[in-house]
Amino acid sequence: MATISIQEAQQRLADLIHDLAPGEEIIITDGDHPIARLSATKTVPQRKLGSMKGTVTYMAPDFDAPLDDFQEYSQ
DSSP, rough: EEEHHHOOOOOOHHHHHHOTTOOEEEEEETTEEEEEEEOOOOOOOOOOOTTTTTTOOOOOEEETSSSSGGGGOOO
């Protein structure tokens, strides 16, 4: 968490906003008193459903067969 004066924040506001990493915060102060908090709210791009379709090229014939280790639980 960084601290910056209100005068410097006014001069560099666009740069401060664009340089913020997700989760990073900057406290803006007036004298010794904190007056504002600047934080990034960048979002993660949404995943597109079906984008991996056709990528599984092989599946074992017994893929969905019960596992030997779990025989006692399935009876």
